[in-house]
Amino acid sequence: MTFTILDQVRAVASDLFGVPVNRITAESSPETIEAWDSTQHLNFVLALEEKFGLQLFPEEMEQMRNVGEAARLVESKQAGPR
Amino acid sequence: MTSEPPALDLRSQVDHLISAGSADLASLCLARIWRKEAGSVAAAFLVSRFEQVHGKLDLVPYRLAVLRSFTLEPAIPLIRAEAFVRGIDLSVRLGDFNAYAQEILDPDSSLYRFAPDAVILAAKTADLAPDLWHQYPDLAPEAVSTAVQRVSNSFGQWIRAFRERSSAALVVHSLELPPRPSMGLLDGQQETGQSAAIQQINRQLRQMASEHRGVYTLDYDGLVSRHGRLHWHDERKWLIARMPIAADHLIHLACEWLRFLVPLSGKTAKVLVADLDNTMWGGVIGEDGMTGIKLGPEYPGAAYQNLQRAMLDLKRRGILLAICSKNNPEDAMEALENHPGMVLKPKDFAAVRINWTDKAQNLREIASELNLGLDALTFLDDNPVEREQVRNALPEVTIIDLPEDPIAFAATIQDSPVFERLTLSSEDQQRTTLYAMQRERTQAEQSFQSKEDFFRYLDQEAEVAPVSPATLARVAQLTQKTNQFNLTTRRYTEQQIADMAGRAGWHVLSIKVRDRFGDHGLVGVAITRDEAETCEIDTFLLSCRVIGRAVETTLLSHLARVAAARGRQRLCGRFVPTKKNAPARDFYALHGFQHVEENLDGSVWTLSLQRHTIASPDWIRLKTTEGDSH
Numbered sequence: 001m002t003f004t005i006l007d008q009v010r011a012v013a014s015d016l017f018g019v020p021v022n023r024i025t026a027e028s029s030p031e032t033i034e035a036w037d038s039t040q041h042l043n044f045v046l047a048l049e050e051k052f053g054l055q056l057f058p059e060e061m062e063q064m065r066n067v068g069e070a071a072r073l074v075e076s077k078q079a080g081p082r
Numbered sequence: 083m084t085s086e087p088p089a090l091d092l093r094s095q096v097d098h099l100i101s102a103g104s105a106d107l108a109s110l111c112l113a114r115i116w117r118k119e120a121g122s123v124a125a126a127f128l129v130s131r132f133e134q135v136h137g138k139l140d141l142v143p144y145r146l147a148v149l150r151s152f153t154l155e156p157a158i159p160l161i162r163a164e165a166f167v168r169g170i171d172l173s174v175r176l177g178d179f180n181a182y183a184q185e186i187l188d189p190d191s192s193l194y195r196f197a198p199d200a201v202i203l204a205a206k207t208a209d210l211a212p213d214l215w216h217q218y219p220d221l222a223p224e225a226v227s228t229a230v231q232r233v234s235n236s237f238g239q240w241i242r243a244f245r246e247r248s249s250a251a252l253v254v255h256s257l258e259l260p261p262r263p264s265m266g267l268l269d270g271q272q273e274t275g276q277s278a279a280i281q282q283i284n285r286q287l288r289q290m291a292s293e294h295r296g297v298y299t300l301d302y303d304g305l306v307s308r309h310g311r312l313h314w315h316d317e318r319k320w321l322i323a324r325m326p327i328a329a330d331h332l333i334h335l336a337c338e339w340l341r342f343l344v345p346l347s348g349k350t351a352k353v354l355v356a357d358l359d360n361t362m363w364g365g366v367i368g369e370d371g372m373t374g375i376k377l378g379p380e381y382p383g384a385a386y387q388n389l390q391r392a393m394l395d396l397k398r399r400g401i402l403l404a405i406c407s408k409n410n411p412e413d414a415m416e417a418l419e420n421h422p423g424m425v426l427k428p429k430d431f432a433a434v435r436i437n438w439t440d441k442a443q444n445l446r447e448i449a450s451e452l453n454l455g456l457d458a459l460t461f462l463d464d465n466p467v468e469r470e471q472v473r474n475a476l477p478e479v480t481i482i483d484l485p486e487d488p489i490a491f492a493a494t495i496q497d498s499p500v501f502e503r504l505t506l507s508s509e510d511q512q513r514t515t516l517y518a519m520q521r522e523r524t525q526a527e528q529s530f531q532s533k534e535d536f537f538r539y540l541d542q543e544a545e546v547a548p549v550s551p552a553t554l555a556r557v558a559q560l561t562q563k564t565n566q567f568n569l570t571t572r573r574y575t576e577q578q579i580a581d582m583a584g585r586a587g588w589h590v591l592s593i594k595v596r597d598r599f600g601d602h603g604l605v606g607v608a609i610t611r612d613e614a615e616t617c618e619i620d621t622f623l624l625s626c627r628v629i630g631r632a633v634e635t636t637l638l639s640h641l642a643r644v645a646a647a648r649g650r651q652r653l654c655g656r657f658v659p660t661k662k663n664a665p666a667r668d669f670y671a672l673h674g675f676q677h678v679e680e681n682l683d684g685s686v687w688t689l690s691l692q693r694h695t696i697a698s699p700d701w702i703r704l705k706t707t708e709g710d711s712h
Contacts, residue, residue, distance in 0.1 A: 012123050015124065015126045015127040018126070018130050039155055042153075042323055042325065043126070043159075046319075047123045050329040050332075051121065051123055055316070
């Protein structure tokens with residue numbers, strides 16, 4: 001069984017925002033998840049950095065407006081030069 | 083890329099166990115998740131689930147306040163998760179940005195209202211000394227020393243003010259050095275460089291901390307340099323979110339904090355029980371023999387020597403070492419006694435079990451031989467199967483998970499917070515000798531017909547004295563670490579003990595015991611408070627080393643005598659049951675106290691001092707040091 005990056009990012013969001021993983025989709029965002037405030041956004045960014053071993057730029061942090069975008073960002077960072 | 087999925091099945095198992103009401107099993111499951119994937123993601127999950135069950139678990143409550151000049155929010159779930167899995171129910175209050183000075187100086191601040199057990203002060207060099215950090219090249223030498231003095235004075239002022247307002251422990255971050263000094267190479271060529279100026283502040287901070295009880299320095303610069311200064315710092319997060327620490331290092335800061343919280347909350351271990359084959363040396367002595375095992379100054383034997391050296395360091399810190407190994411005793415003892423690569427010698431071990439019995443049983447025996455609870459033990463074994471068996475059979479024992487690579491063995495025990503100590507008494511340093519004396523006593527005891535004959539032969543002498551500056555650390559340590567013969571299990575810091583001793587009507591007494599085999603040192607504490615006609619016993623405890631030798635009767639008899647001499651009419655004691663203090667349960671009943679009340683906290687007992695005295699056993703000579711503890 002393999003897990004896509006999106007699945008892994010959903011699992012991270014589930015732990016951080018305290019929402020069951022099956023209720024988190026690519027479209028989940030601060031508008032649909034109550035706990036996703038600015039503090040939690042920073043925590044989310046740090047958790048992704050720690051888990052996937054990458055560093056996100058401030059511009060990228062802003063552009064991460066939902067779970068799907070976060071997953072795409074992680075994918076592109078992992079594919080590109082480290 | 084597809085990596086291991088997060089332990090989703092374990093997570094749903096946790097939620098299942100919680101809804102089924104199995105808090106203990108849920109907690110074990112949470113600890114497993116943490117071992118697999120300690121980090122920010124798992125921390126959020128652990129904290130939310132522990133919050134659902136913490137009321138049902140046997141955790142030590144602890145309150146931590148963090149004062150800071152930068153963003154530390156993301157570190158809080160990490161320290162709480164780390165604390166939870168180690169049995170500490172940690173509440174954290176984070177101070178407002180850069181409000182630390184006001185919070186410390188204002189006696190009515192929300193810091194003091196939070197009533198913390200410990201406070202961490204974390205300020206960045208750039209915030210405390212912006213001139214030294216940003217404008218160093220502009221500063222004349224006098225301006226540099228003015229800046230150094232200004233920052234040191236601030237630390238001094240905060241420490242003194244804090245000490246006046248709170249008896250909580252205070253942990254102060256030292257200042258970090260710049261990753262790239264502004265003068266470049268020149269900074270290293272002069273006595274008065276930028277780095278040297280900051281180091282001077284750190285030296286003064288350490289000095290001031292050591293002059294105050296319960297104030298400690300966290301070597302933040304050492305922590306940063308250990309993990310690599312350039313990797314530790316994340317300049318972008320610093321600029322956009324005032325968050326200077328890179329994501330993967332937050333856990334290292336949390337772990338460093340935990341190294342203080344574990345000894346402060348009394349969750350330390352007293353014994354390291356280690357395996358032999360493939361742990362203290364490479365290979366199997368029964369198969370490879372004296373010349374075949376790997377142990378010496380060269381690779382790969384050096385890895386095991388490094389572990390043994392780290393164990394010797396623990397012994398010097400007062401931690402007992404013990405052996406638990408499946409081997410033929412003759413083979414193993416031959417190596418222990420005669421192998422030239424052995425750093426540790428047989429005399430370094432307080433208890434030894436080399437046999438083919440299962441390890442859980444051996445650990446039980448070691449605990450009982452050393453007169454300690456199982457929760458005082460840590461277990462070190464290279465074999466994950468043995469570790470898992472002990473983990474399941476004896477959940478109280480702390481298991482140290484050794485990595486596969488022997489080169490990392492030594493660091494694993496050096497990093498374990500359960501061996502940290504914040505003070506070291508002379509008792510700590512001689513502990514192995516004390517236990518060796520204990521073995522001789524036990525052997526002698528078997529040659530006597532009656533306990534009383536043995537007691538007379540022991541020729542015990544007890545000395546009761548008010549707490550003094552010289553005994554303060556040990557007295558506080560005993561209140562923090564004594565679990566079995568402890569009537570109320572109230573944990574006190576040195577500062578709290580000193581405060582009590584200084585209060586009118588309070589008496590803080592300690593008892594030292596020696597006998598024909600040697601000196602036990604300071605082994606008991608009694609704290610009493612006179613109120614009207616009653617002398618109330620706040621704390622009464624005895625180290626497990628001397629339980630069952632009538633020393634407790636001697637101390638209680640003394641309390642009754644001096645309370646009567648001060649005109650008190652009765653002595654009032656309390657037994658607050660815990661999971662571990664059953665040995666003290668009948669103490670007051672056995673000494674003629676009347677049971678007067680049973681409440682949520684336990685039972686209350688009184689003794690009329692007009693009608694009763696407590697006979698002191700005539701085989702213990704009692705010396706008392708007069709004078710009040712004030």
